[in-house]
Structure formats: structure tokens, C-alpha cells
Amino acid sequence: MIELSGLRKVYPSPGGDVVALDGIDLTVERGTVHGIVGRSGAGKSTLIRCLTGLERPTAGTVTVDGVTISDLPENRLRTARRKTGMVFQHVNLLDSRTIADNVAYPLEVAGVRRAQRAARVAELLDLVDLGHRASAYPAQLSGGQKQRVGIARALATEPAVLLCDEPTSALDGETTRQILGLVRDLRDRLGITVVVITHEPSVVRETCDAVTLLEHGRVVQSGTLAQVVTQVGSPLSRALVPVPDVPPGRRRRLVEAVFATDAVSTATAFGAVAGLGDDVEVLSATVEPLGALRVGRLLVDTPQERTDEVVARLRAAGLDPLAAPAGDAGQEVA
Numbered sequence: 001m002i003e004l005s006g007l008r009k010v011y012p013s014p015g016g017d018v019v020a021l022d023g024i025d026l027t028v029e030r031g032t033v034h035g036i037v038g039r040s041g042a043g044k045s046t047l048i049r050c051l052t053g054l055e056r057p058t059a060g061t062v063t064v065d066g067v068t069i070s071d072l073p074e075n076r077l078r079t080a081r082r083k084t085g086m087v088f089q090h091v092n093l094l095d096s097r098t099i100a101d102n103v104a105y106p107l108e109v110a111g112v113r114r115a116q117r118a119a120r121v122a123e124l125l126d127l128v129d130l131g132h133r134a135s136a137y138p139a140q141l142s143g144g145q146k147q148r149v150g151i152a153r154a155l156a157t158e159p160a161v162l163l164c165d166e167p168t169s170a171l172d173g174e175t176t177r178q179i180l181g182l183v184r185d186l187r188d189r190l191g192i193t194v195v196v197i198t199h200e201p202s203v204v205r206e207t208c209d210a211v212t213l214l215e216h217g218r219v220v221q222s223g224t225l226a227q228v229v230t231q232v233g234s235p236l237s238r239a240l241v242p243v244p245d246v247p248p249g250r251r252r253r254l255v256e257a258v259f260a261t262d263a264v265s266t267a268t269a270f271g272a273v274a275g276l277g278d279d280v281e282v283l284s285a286t287v288e289p290l291g292a293l294r295v296g297r298l299l300v301d302t303p304q305e306r307t308d309e310v311v312a313r314l315r316a317a318g319l320d321p322l323a324a325p326a327g328d329a330g331q332e333v334a
């Protein structure tokens, strides 16, 4: 659905050029929610602006739903932009218009007739569960409700892609959960492709099918949730399934494995360390939900000389374990 190839964006600035995106190759599959994460300045917003065509890449291509928007002349870009809806952290609603009229606005701009508009607006407000507030004004709504209106408005022109820039950063925990639930629901009901920029691992955990980590304008790690979390020790695995607290005690060599339970059963994974003897200690064996997945983790403390044996056992069970470097034997993994 979205293909980025060799995407590069350089901003000239008096102090020297700023390389915001430095050769991004990325595919976002149709009908999935894809998270883009990274520290401030990593290039997330620039990436989204390139996806909307608001920003022209310095090099490389951006293809959305089969159209290479980075090559389009300005006059064709406007129509192409209707393929993407945008949702921002702070929803910019027109205060003097009702909720229904706010959602109708992009349809007016697109020249949709009044009767059709009314039907579509009713449908959109129902979709975000705000049909009963159609005649309310923005000032009468909560933050979460305003965000729902923003989402309905972004969907008005039936975009194939919904781009969300920190959609829940300004919301409390419960409202965040509701909005993320709505995003998942839209993916399932409309088959829409969603790109979510976020700095919150919880947003990725609860909503995303796949995730990409950017650093200094480059892709550091990317894949489905199952792929990135099972790359044990990788930055996204650490962020999405943090190492649990384990009881303090002596540490020899730590061996860690993370697995998705639909790939390796818990019985196989946890059974792999059974019968290794008392000097190999399981510090933690957990299973937790991660979006639609269930993710297991094994943390094993082993005598230095038995590390290879433990690693081999876990590999034979289909896991991809990581032994902490020998020098770290006395440290907690974190």
C-alpha cells in the first residue's frame, strides 16, 4: 500500500544542511496499522509530510496506493492527497460549526452535493460513535470526542490511508484506549491502512501490526510486532516487552529468549529448560498479551561453562536466544 524507496530529505539551513531522512526503504502493508517510533528529531514528522505530499523528497520515491506521489506535479497532488487522511495530536475543529458541519467540510471542498454530504456525514459520525452529538459544537465535547470528530473528518473523502501524528498524546489513559480501539476497529471494518507516529510504546503494543524505529533519519529496526519482539535484545524488543524485575541474587551468565506463542508453544519453550539441573536457574518465565499476539519470555541464569548447552537447548525448541556477553555476567539485563 505504501512504498518508500531511498527516501531522503535534506533541509538547507544557515548552520549547514540538516539531513532529516537519510535513505528510508519501507513497505506498509494494506489494511495494517504501522507504527513509526523514534526520539525527537528522528525524522518521524518529516516522513509523514512526505507521505502526504506536503514535503517533496530530496531523493527517492513515495508511492501510496499505486501512485508515486513524489513524482506528481502540484496540480495532480491535490487529488492524490484525498487518498490520505490526517489526524493530529491537537484536533483543529472550526468552533463556529457544528460537529456535523466540521465533518462535512472536506466534502464541501471536494464538491460533494448537499444530500450526499448529509448521508455521508451521518454514516461517519455513526462510525466514530458520535451520531447523537451531530448538532453539538466543538466546545461542548471532551478531548476524546473531539479526536473522534477529527478521525471522522479525516475519513470523509474515503482515504485509503489514515496518517495519525501522535493521536493520543494529549489524552488520558482511558480515552487513549478508546481512540486506539477505534483505530483498530476502522482497520477491521474499512480495511484502511493506518500509519501512527508515536513516542509511546503502549500505543504500539495496543494498536500496531508492524512498527519501524527511526534514528537520525534512518531505519534502525522494522517488522511485524512478532518479528521485532523476538529479536531479543533489540531496541524495539526492549521497549515493547521490557525485561521484568527478577529477584536479586548472584548472576552468572544470563540467557534470554522471547517468542510469540503462535510460533512456539509455551510448553515447548518452557519445557526446553526442564531437567537441566539445579545449577541452571529460571529467573523469569512469563507470557503476556501484545496486541493480537501472546509473547513469552524466558530468562535463565546459567553457570558460564553451561551457556552453550542452554543456548543449544533453546535453539532446538525453535527459539532464538541471546546470551549476555560474558563480561556482563554479574549484571542485570536491562
Ligand SMILES: Nc1ncnc2c1ncn2[C@@H]1O[C@H](COP(=O)(O)OP(=O)(O)OP(=O)(O)O)[C@@H](O)[C@H]1O
Residues within 6 Å of the ligand: 011, 012, 013, 018, 019, 020, 038, 039, 040, 041, 042, 043, 044, 045, 046, 047
Ligand atoms: N522545515 C525544516 N527546516 C529545517 N530543519 C528541519 C525542518 N523540519 C525538520 N527539520 C529537522 O529535521 C530533523 C527531523 O525533524 P522531524 O520533525 O521530522 O523529527 P521528529 O522525529 O518528528 O521529531 P519530534 O518527535 O520532536 O516531532 C530535525 O533535526 C529537525 O530539526
